[in-house]
Amino acid sequence: MHMADALLSPAVGVTMWAASAGAIAYCSAKVRSELDDRKAPLMGVLGAFLFAAQMINFTIPATGSSGHLGGGLLLAILLGPCAAFLTIASVLVVQALFFADGGLLALGCNIFNMGFFPAFITYPFVYKKILGSNPDQKRLTMATLIAAVVGLQLGSFSVVLETLFSGISALPFTTFALLMQPIHLAIGIVEGFVTVAVVSFVYKARPEIMHGAMEVRPIGNHPVRNVLLAFLAAAILTGGGVSWFASKDPDGLEWAIARVTGKEELQGPEHGLHGALAAIQEKSAFLPDYSFKKPVEPKNKGENPAIEKKKEAEGNLGTSIAGIVGTLMTLALAFFSGFLLKKRNKAA
Amino acid sequence: MLSIDGVLLDFKRLDSLATGDSAIHRLDPRAKVLVTFVFIVTVVSFGKYELTAMVPFFIFPAVIIGLGNLPAGYIARKIALLCPFALVVAIFNPVFDREVLVQLGPLGITGGWISCASIVVRAALTVGAAIILLAVTGFPAICRALERLGMPAAFAVQLLFLYRYIFVLTEEGGRASRARALRSFGNKGLGMKTYGSLLGHLLLRTWLRAERIHMAMLARGFTGEFHTRHEFRFGRREHLFLLCWSTLFITLRLQNASQLLGSLVTGISR
Numbered sequence: 001m002h003m004a005d006a007l008l009s010p011a012v013g014v015t016m017w018a019a020s021a022g023a024i025a026y027c028s029a030k031v032r033s034e035l036d037d038r039k040a041p042l043m044g045v046l047g048a049f050l051f052a053a054q055m056i057n058f059t060i061p062a063t064g065s066s067g068h069l070g071g072g073l074l075l076a077i078l079l080g081p082c083a084a085f086l087t088i089a090s091v092l093v094v095q096a097l098f099f100a101d102g103g104l105l106a107l108g109c110n111i112f113n114m115g116f117f118p119a120f121i122t123y124p125f126v127y128k129k130i131l132g133s134n135p136d137q138k139r140l141t142m143a144t145l146i147a148a149v150v151g152l153q154l155g156s157f158s159v160v161l162e163t164l165f166s167g168i169s170a171l172p173f174t175t176f177a178l179l180m181q182p183i184h185l186a187i188g189i190v191e192g193f194v195t196v197a198v199v200s201f202v203y204k205a206r207p208e209i210m211h212g213a214m215e216v217r218p219i220g221n222h223p224v225r226n227v228l229l230a231f232l233a234a235a236i237l238t239g240g241g242v243s244w245f246a247s248k249d250p251d252g253l254e255w256a257i258a259r260v261t262g263k264e265e266l267q268g269p270e271h272g273l274h275g276a277l278a279a280i281q282e283k284s285a286f287l288p289d290y291s292f293k294k295p296v297e298p299k300n301k302g303e304n305p306a307i308e309k310k311k312e313a314e315g316n317l318g319t320s321i322a323g324i325v326g327t328l329m330t331l332a333l334a335f336f337s338g339f340l341l342k343k344r345n346k347a348a
Numbered sequence: 349m350l351s352i353d354g355v356l357l358d359f360k361r362l363d364s365l366a367t368g369d370s371a372i373h374r375l376d377p378r379a380k381v382l383v384t385f386v387f388i389v390t391v392v393s394f395g396k397y398e399l400t401a402m403v404p405f406f407i408f409p410a411v412i413i414g415l416g417n418l419p420a421g422y423i424a425r426k427i428a429l430l431c432p433f434a435l436v437v438a439i440f441n442p443v444f445d446r447e448v449l450v451q452l453g454p455l456g457i458t459g460g461w462i463s464c465a466s467i468v469v470r471a472a473l474t475v476g477a478a479i480i481l482l483a484v485t486g487f488p489a490i491c492r493a494l495e496r497l498g499m500p501a502a503f504a505v506q507l508l509f510l511y512r513y514i515f516v517l518t519e520e521g522g523r524a525s526r527a528r529a530l531r532s533f534g535n536k537g538l539g540m541k542t543y544g545s546l547l548g549h550l551l552l553r554t555w556l557r558a559e560r561i562h563m564a565m566l567a568r569g570f571t572g573e574f575h576t577r578h579e580f581r582f583g584r585r586e587h588l589f590l591l592c593w594s595t596l597f598i599t600l601r602l603q604n605a606s607q608l609l610g611s612l613v614t615g616i617s618r
């Protein structure tokens with residue numbers, strides 16, 4: 001479920017970064033203020049535990065395939081929402097850097113998809129609600145299972161939306177959603193059962209841990225609403241800011257393309273703004289060399305929108321060859337320079 | 349997934365690259381983090397059909413690998429291992445997008461294939477940038493750089509704690525998992541039932557460890573801050589590094605260098 005950099009547009013990536021950074025700031029402040037300082041090492045080590053646990057697989061009965069723990073819900077149950085969110089976020093940072101799971105720009109999306117939903121949506125609004133005030137084994141199982149499924153459905157749906165808004169993948173919305181949601185239903189059920197198994201084991205072996213976890217002051221509507229509002233504000237602010245900035249980018253062509261290749265249903269509201277800004281920056285293009293690209297745009301504007309995709313390589317054999325030759329040469333040059341530097345380094 | 353020990357070994361190897369000592373390693377981590385960020389944002393800001401314009405960006409990983417004295421083959425392999433994942437998503441593009449965009453003699457290349465290739469190139473560039481950043485900076489230094497750039501201190505402490513115990517716990521998890529595998533002939537016993545209690549045990553041991561760590565911290569007067577050996581300074585070299593690379597990336601973003609070079613060599617221009 002890790003969202004990848006390659007599928008992301010900067011506007012979506014930066015917006016989600018801002019949202020996740022906001023949540024991290026909020027949670028850090030919260031954890032700092034309510035801390036009992038025992039929690040700092042506990043969060044750290046539990047993060048490492050989650051990391052290790054994700055590497056251990058088990059066989060899923062009747063399918064022969066194997067699965068592993070995701071762990072967002074487990075951490076929320078053990079640590080409470082804010083500490084759990086920070087812990088999941090830190091695990092994702094490590095995965096992004098060491099295993100290139102997702103990527104650095106997609107980190108914001110991933111933290112949001114895999115941390116925010118279990119910690120701030122399903123834990124308080126599903127798990128806690130079903131568990132009620134006097135939990136028993138049956139309720140615990142139900143609550144955990146449903147919370148895990150809902151959390152993964154939300155997370156995977158959010159991946160679909162982020163991919164869609166980025167417009168890099170050509171997958172239509174319904175196809176992608178129909179692909180993602182059932183898979184994550186299965187993953188969610190497995191995740192639910194695993195979490196139940198671990199939680200009930202801990203409950204039997206060291207009930208005081210679970211009691212402690214359940215007594216974590218149930219978060220009322222107040223802080224959650226704050227978080228949600230902060231998110232919304234951050235998303236709107238950066239979304240607006242980023243698209244403004246992106247539109248002023250001297251290459252208005254991309255925006256034109258994004259508009260025309262079937263994204264207008266979604267970006268409808270931005271349509272006018274981007275169009276206007278693209279027109280302004282077209283007039284104020286400051287690189288004279290850049291004008292050699294310009295004829296493409298007006299020419300294509302009148303034609304069938306689908307043809308507008310053609311870009312610089314618009315079916316012209318000559319430019320295509322020039323492009324391919326140039327690409328190969330640049331690639332060779334890039335690697336050669338690296339090689340040279342390395343040699344020189346060794347000699348020195 | 350590969351064997352846990354294999355993953356762990358790989359993990360340690362990547363981690364140990366950061367102990368290198370080159371001009372790039374010695375730069376203030378903040379400069380490297382910022383340059384990587386500019387790199388990734390400029391790369392992903394390309395439209396979905398742009399392929400040739402993205403290729404010149406390979407200069408950045410190539411130069412840093414060269415200057416930082418990193419094992420090029422190892423890093424290339426790590427990047428190549430991740431490309432199939434990008435391909436899984438990208439492969440749908442040719443299916444849904446059949447508009448022919450480039451005519452090479454009899455061969456028509458559809459927009460789907462171009463955007464598919466573009467996704468793979470994007471993935472290679474962004475994944476490469478992340479791995480290289482880690483290899484020339486090291487995880488603790490990146491955390492510290494992010495903290496100086498405004499990341500909350502509590503989160504930085506969390507990251508550093510996690511990093512400190514990740515190796516310990518992964519080894520422990522690996523041992524437990526190997527023991528389970530050795531005892532489960534014919535794969536009986538690798539199912540959910542043992543998995544639950546295996547993880548439960550690991551969790552309990554983790555919990556006890558955290559309690560011990562907390563006591564040790566108290567005994568040593570831990571105040572919530574980790575200290576480092578190096579103090580980095582954002583000096584002239586850092587400013588230069590940041591400025592040069594950012595200018596290059598933005599220029600390459602605005603100018604299709606591949607196309608220019610190609611026209612120059614083949615003498616064909618629009």
